[in-house]
Amino acid sequence: MTFPIIPLYGSDFQATLTAKPFLRLVGDVALDASAFKNDTDVLNAVKQLLKGSARTVSLVLTGDKEFDENQLINLLNNGVSSLLTNTAIPFDSIPKARVLEIPSTITLTNKITLQSFTKTFLSQVKTDRKDGLYTTLVVDDKERCLGLVYSSIGSITQAISQQVGVYFSRSRNEIWVKGLTSGNTQSLLSIDIDCDADALKFTVSQVGTGFCHNGTQSCFGDLTYGLTGLEHTLNDRMINAVDGSYTQRLFKDETLLNAKIKEEAEELTEAVTKDELAWEAADLFYFAMVRLVANGVSLADVERNLGMKNLKITRRKGDAKEKFLAKDTKNNDNTQEPAAKKAKVERTLGSNDKIYLDVVNSTDLEGVTKAVTRPIQKTSQIMHLVNPIIDNVRKIGDKALMDYTKKFDGVDLKAPVLEAPFPEEYLEGLTQEMKEALDLSIENVRKFHAAQLQKKPLVVTTQPGVVCSRFPRAIEKVGIYIPGGTAILPSTALMLGVPAQVAGCKEIVFASPPRKSDGKVSPEVVYVAIKCGASKIVLAGGAQAVAAMAYGTESVPKVDKILGPGNQFVTAAKMYVQNDTQALCSIDMPAGPSEVLVIADEDADVDFVASDLLSQAEHGIDSQVILVGVNLSDKKVQHIQEAVHEQALALPRVDIVRQCIAHSTIILCDNYPEAFDMSNKYAPEHLILQINDADRYVSLVDNAGSIFVGSYTPESCGDYSSGTNHTLPTYGYARQYSGANTATFQKFITAQQVTSEGLENIGKAVMCIAKVEGLDGHRNAIKIRMSKLGLLPKDFV
Template identity: 55%
Template sequence: MPSLPTPVFLPAVDPTAAALVPSLALIGPLLVPASLVGAVVPTLPKTATYIVDISAPNDVDPVLLLNNGAIALVVSQAQLENLSAEGIPSDRLIVKLGESELASAPRLAKAAAGLYVTEATKPVSAKSLGVKAQVFVELKSTSASTLVEDIKASLPTTIVVPTSLLTNGASTATHVSIADAFLAPVISDRPDGLFPTIVSSSTHSSRPLGMVYSSRESVSEAIKTQKGVYQSRKHGLWRKGETSGSVQDLVAIELDCDTDSLVFQVVQHGTGFCHLGTPTCFGSFSGLARLEDTLKSRLESAPEGSYTKRLFTDEKLLRAKILEEAEELCDAQTKEEVAFEAADLFYFALARAVSKGVSLKDIELALDAKALKVTRRKGDAKPKYEAKVAESSTPAPAAAAAPAPVAPAASETIRMKTTKLSTLNKAEQKKLLLRPVLNSLAMIDKVKPIVERVRTEGDAGLKAMTKQFDKAELSSNIQLPPFATPSLEELPPVVREAIDQAYLNVKTFHAAQVDKAPLKVETMPGVVCSRFARPIQRVGIYVPGGTAILPSTAIMLGVPAQVAGCKEIVLATPPRADGSISPEVLYVAQLTGVTAILKAGGAQAVAAMAYGTGEVPKVDKIFGPGNQWVTAAKMYLQNDTDALIAIDMPAGPSEVLVMADSTANPVFVASDLLSQAEHGVDSQVVLVAINLTEKHLAEIEAEVDKQARALPRVEIARQAIAKSLIVLVDTQAEGIAFSNEYAPEHLILHLENAPAAVASIDNAGSVFVGAFTPESCGDYASGTNHTLPTNGYARQFSGVNTASFQKSITSQEITREGLSVLGPVVVTLAEREGLDAHANAVRVRLQALQA
């Protein structure tokens, strides 16, 4: 990784800074406390950089933070030693020290890329400390009145600035504008005080777009609007593209090394930057940038039958060309041959990228993200390519020599990894709790264009994407009741009866969860407080589908919405190619009182329900599982104030933890493990084996192998099981403690006295008690809900239930007598807080009572 950036100042994000984050992300890295990573990082643009402060006690994984994009971590001195010992590069660490500890700065700087000095009474510099590391200083005295001067006086030291001191508006006595803080060190040698500004394309890095001028006013407006805004020497403030339509989205602003000129990185829209109609003031782009523009143009308008059109429509042809050119590049020897063949490979590789909506900038960002990772895979080629290279470079054997037999992968035993908990230290035990890294940030970046298209284009955009992704051309994406009853041929009686029974069981359990009457409590004589439940008026339920048939999910989400009393229930599910919905889901929609079916899938369906369109009703909360596109769209939209929606919970791959003691039946245990392993290769499967004999454990492993081979989805199960884990423990208490830390989605208890163990379970999505309670029953028809928290979120989230579709409202009623006693208490507290109007609202009533 390159050396740490030297920002003008480092904004320290606090929980109230959400409105400032997009603007602050334009001017350099943000300092995000570990506790706010989940809230702040998903909202950042993909070009933003950030540093995470993990120096306070927390349970975050430093490696995970760095792999997911943090450019550095702020750590305590104790953490510095531990993380360095674990192999985390020193150039990714910034160590905290107090002003009284500055004598140790030279020693600490040898093990870190930066020093973070807390509560300093005056600025310090790398030079004064005798170090080469970047220095960040948190000044005790910094306030709005001194901030600009503090920044000027401190460079090249970087001042850490609380976001509570900053504003997107003009500077005041209590807040400093972000632009004023950023421009604090900037100087101009021009009589008019303007700053030369290079405008660079964020998507085309081959040459600048042009040179303009900026003022303090234009920079402030650019940061506030996140658009290209400059200062015309003739006409004043210049909002680029205001009349021509060639607007710019601002990506970043940087200072040059002498702090006397600026660089604006922008995404240029329209015909281009120059008034002559060219992309830049220096002519057209060249090289890869020009090729990308050409391919994008041809993707939209290449004539039928042309070679480029064939590349975009015939995936087999494009795949063959990429493989062909890659092999020819590998065979090339001379400089000219390598350049020629590499150019061919770039052409076809970029054609593939453009066909999938991937830009050169996306590729550059992917390279940057890879460079930030601190863990690396081994890097060997995949076996099939190693074998191919060996085959092409090794002389053929003599005819008499028989090749050595190679056992196919399918013959290998399907088995889990095993570890004994008591032999691991705390750090190793903690790693057992980690799920695979989910790059939610990358997925959110991918769904943003889809979400934005639905928001701006409404039904037209939704129909176009339904045709593109679901392969169904619809006149309308909405189907309203009454829904046609599926025929007996479509829905045989045995299936209908199974759905009816599952619906009845789930409805019975969820109806029992409804609050029968308001809660009323007299907290003191004459003061009655109440709480009562009300349904969320409009809910959206997402049922994955298309070629799949998932009536169980429709039941699990439709029933609690129905019994909670939601007035509008929008069921979204991908249509089949002919535009129809599976009869099973259609039947459940009838049973559960669905008020509209949205025939669309993926992020576009989630966005349509979140924003509403001409046809699609807007909802207040969205429920349901889905692939990573659906999950990312839900996560993104819950933070969009234009959408104003809630979601049920974060989602990850399906998971199960099975706890087994000496009474466990190996056949049952293996079947429970595999019931989750078949969901997907990323499914999480854990067996906690309590003091099992080697023979008993071997029987379970043999059953896993045997039963897996009989499954149609054996290859999926094989990959999931290979990454799964057997944790050996000595006692039931040790096993339950591990399970509570792991917080599984599904917990299955194969224990001698399973019902008694339930009292000790603190964290789980749903518990399956005893040998004859398979997880499958909860998935379909026992009555509990199968929409459950994954990825360890069972520590703080419940599974979907009736209350998920309701919100609680509180009320209070106070009599004259009650206020006469309570009123003086309230007046005292309000006056103490300096809220005189609050106190007065009570005081005037007390005076009326006395009169």
């Protein structure tokens, strides 16, 4: 037999109530009486609910069928705690508080009041505290802990009566109604008693910024993890998503969303290892949650349905639908591929395939959309790995830092920090040629960034007697993260270290993972650290290095800003510390995979174009490489493809290049305005102009990290030695962010000085605006001064 389960509270339950009295039992769920033929069916339902559980399960029966109450009392003798009929108050006004089992009895009550209900409840609890208070755990409707508080008999009575979070404040020695002053109120959903009856659990629905007085969701920080955290984020994205973001696109494109769900479901079935299964399941959960949120379905709705399915007594056979079952293809050449398989179109390049880019026409909207769609950032999915690392570094400091360096980098350190002056042995292997190359690059970067330095304050007289000014101050302590994974990156060190020095930062801290071979960082990075005046090099990478600089350890000073690129774990850690008010640490910009967009016309040198595309493709398999061709002939496109293939085969990182080019595209446009419009919408990190009279078209660029103008200006020049900065916004953030510059290492302070003449000129305006905002203190500060100066009209109120 199956039967519907209805929540005890909420609109669904309210809809089932009728004016006619019916059997009711205080408890967790409601059983629709119309689903039962007789009293025995009710008993069977109760037994199913009790199956595998030692606790007392309480029910509510709704519907218009008549039942023999006396017979039910006997049938349910060991199954429920209290039987209520003909209640004197609306049943939905009684909180879902669990009344503990009254041994061997069921009390039949014709009328019940909140007072008697509370009295019955309180008779079941006890406390051994001298102050007579009850230890109370507060959780939200997802069973996530919000905090630990205390309750008194008075606060419990008030909480049940008003159905809100009410507790007892030990510091103020009085009953405390949660959110009465802050607005962060709570609706009381249930009260539970623990197994020893000496502790309470309040389940509440929290409103406002959160439970904690520090403004966080709980007293243990914000609850941003897991499916509930994802649900919260997606609900926010429904309203506040950045224009053009992938999540916003999914909300708007139901066809794409459904295809992604099918694709990820298939990938989950194909996953083999533990890591693969976890990764693919996370992807599927993400897209499934987008569909739920888009249709107004909450996790609570899903969990309620899970509960209903768990309580079903009869089971169907459980076979899959025919279209999802594997078919025997041995003797059937006409068997069609599953629809989910067809939905996934992922180009791959084998070792014997030509390393060619895909080609689409600008009129092919679907193809263009696929070409310019960035890979999904999985930062939220890896936070469950990053959070423990950050917490350990915060709590344990240097030891945690060295433990992670041993675990992730295979280096057993005696100390996690290299102090300046750095030992000469760390420069071993550095050639004179490399020193000269670094010196040239450092000097050019210094020149360009020194020219950006604002030396004099900006001073403006806005009204006679009102002088406003703005002046820079260097950020005191900065941390520069230098990756050390698949490539040595001294260029990152100089691109961030030099501007920090030019800006006048008092302390510059480098962080880079040590080499497994000798436990040292590369001599090139050490050389740049010396040249830039770095005080320390933290011998660590990943989230642990970011955490060390953000919060500080015994050896690592806490910095005010962290800059530099890194993998997904570094990015997640940077985003975390930026949003943690306890860290008080900012970051340079959001980060994603590196990318280039090249605009080329028929006169472009195919070898130059190919080399520019490949210089970006070798960064990583998730790098994005796009060529926008202006009136390119088929012959020109073919020559470019051949040049890409030939040059790629000669590169040592050809395997990485092959995987990157597999998802790279040539987009064919008819004219220059169309090409630049496409580039501006994409907002590339690097924009290379391989077109005639390239400098004439720079004015058409609105969104780009950095522009490389003309045939002889490859991206490589900006990466190393031209003088511009190579730390640039990726992932389309060039719409909102600038690349790193001198001002990145500064903050700007404003000042104003108002004379009596100035007060006369602006004082009335200030008072007028303050009055309409209801801020009389603001208004009074002006009024008193003007009154003493004799500037107020006699009839002024």
